[in-house]
Amino acid sequence: xxxxxxxxxILDALQQDGALSNVELARRVxxxxxxxxxxxxxxxxxxxxxxxVAIANAKALGLGLNVFISISLTTQSKASLAEFEQRIAExxxxxxxxxxxxxxxYLIRVALPDIAALERFILEQLTPIAGIxxxxxxxxxxxxxxxxxxxxxx
Numbered sequence: 001x002x003x004x005x006x007x008x009x010i011l012d013a014l015q016q017d018g019a020l021s022n023v024e025l026a027r028r029v030x031x032x033x034x035x036x037x038x039x040x041x042x043x044x045x046x047x048x049x050x051x052x053v054a055i056a057n058a059k060a061l062g063l064g065l066n067v068f069i070s071i072s073l074t075t076q077s078k079a080s081l082a083e084f085e086q087r088i089a090e091x092x093x094x095x096x097x098x099x100x101x102x103x104x105x106y107l108i109r110v111a112l113p114d115i116a117a118l119e120r121f122i123l124e125q126l127t128p129i130a131g132i133x134x135x136x137x138x139x140x141x142x143x144x145x146x147x148x149x150x151x152x153x154x
Contacts (some may be wrong), residue, residue: 001046006031008152010039011048015149018052047117055148063111066140067118071106074133087129093121 003011009029013020015111020028026036058064073080081099088097088108096109112118118137126135 001042001047001048003048005154007039007043007048008154010036010043012152012154013150014040014049014052015152019054058111062113065112065114065118067110067112068138068140069110069122069126070100070134070136070138071104071108071132072134073131074132080131084131085130091121091125093117093125105144 006029010025013025013028023033025034026079029036073084084106085097088094093110093112094108095111098107100107108122112121122135126132
């Protein structure tokens with residue numbers, strides 16, 4: 001899907017506030033409401049807009065511990081990678097999961113209330129997954145930057 005300047009302005013506004021009414025969005029991007037809504041629908045249909053979410057405050061929910069965990073698997077077979085990915089997706093604590101370049105390493109980010117919850121997660125949730133060779137954790141001391149909006153060529 002080819003995006004023009006108006007599409008990019010719509011995306012920019014929605015990335016900042018996904019709860020904007022169509023009338024307010026149209027005003028911000030200098031369109032009338034009907035064509036604005038048609039463009040938003042086209043962005044949704046075209047897969048450019050994936051979904052709308054509310055971003056909750058982790059600390060307000062008692063999830064003040066952000067941990068990055070590197071996980072190495074014993075084998076690189078397609079089946080073992082698929083099994084790991086399926087199992088890791090079952091855990092709500094896992095906020096992100098990436099397959100990294102190299103020796104079947106995954107990097108996950110988990111949001112947890114405290115160290116005891118991290119210990120339980122590692123011992124009760126990760127270690128039972130077949131094929132895990134090594135688990136290494138790194139703690140985020142401070143969040144310097146966090147954003148959800150993708151950079152757009154405005």
